[in-house]
Amino acid sequence: MAKIIVVEDEAAIADLILMNLKLVGHTGIKVGNGNDVMDSIEQYKPDLIILDIMLPGKDGFTLMKEIEPLEIPVIFLTAKEDLTDKITGLKLGADDYMVKPFAIIELVTRIEIVLKRYKVNSHTFMIDNLEVDLDAHIATLNHEPVELTTKEFMLLEVLIRNKNIALSREKLLELIWGYDYMGETRTVDVHIQRLRKKLCLDDKIKTVFKMGYRLEVPR
Incomplete structure (x- = not known):
């Protein structure tokens, strides 16, 4: 299936996401500091990135500007529910935007939709x-x-x-x-x-x- 990087500084949330991604057949790694994200992308070569906005080091919006030229699909997953933040994230090139707390099944479904759009998975x-x-x-x-x-x-x-x-x-x-x-x-x-x-x-x-x-x- 797909290789996914979960950029999230709350370890419990990142582990929950990775556990459920594994259940549906994906593989993934977690990154907890924004300064480590670009190196992880280069090494892991993910098919999709789940990206928090509020991170130690570089924040999600700054990272999105660096990720966008790589043409890797991104789903923002954040506690920032302000409409302005959502619009900013989507304008920067994110494919979707989810607000915490979230239902894991909804996240998995949105991941599948984005992967299908990019024709990553075998269907x-x-x-x-x-x-x-x-x-x-x-x-x-x-x-x-x-x-x-x-x-x-x-x-x-x-x-x-x-x-x-x-x-x-x-x-x-x-x-x-x-x-x-x-x-x-x-x-x-x-x-x-x-x-x-x-x-x-x-x-x-x-x-x-x-x-x-x-x-x-x-x-």
Whole structure:
């Protein structure tokens, strides 16, 4: 998958991000001082950078001016929620801007969106006899196409992009059906059952007790 540098001086936050990036297949390193960032970029050659603004040494805005010519995608992750700061970050060339505190699933999703924009990741997912082309929206099982509804494929894609991460029914409803969906979480259960049956994923899509579901794949 992708190589990611997490520029964050709060070690607990950086470690949390790296742990979850590893769960979905990425690799990464953390950098806690702005003065060390450019050397780390040169040595590690990342596909994406998660960049805090308030750092010891060089701040995020100063670093962004140096990173921008390298054409490496950047997501600002900061406690600075002022609109002016967000506009400044985006004008300097950042691809996205998230404010702390944040939901880790939202960060992972935004990372995938930015990587897809830069065509960093392979968008074919394979497990056992199942192959899923996320760009073409095609799933094949034992080399035979499987017919999925739009919502079923969207659910499958969310599970794939967040593999090995437990997702609540409420979060799945929000991501697939939208904030204003008036239905019940039972809708998620029904679609999960369909995916399990159609794609032979009974032993891969795990039920997380009193929460939701997780697509479990080898790491």
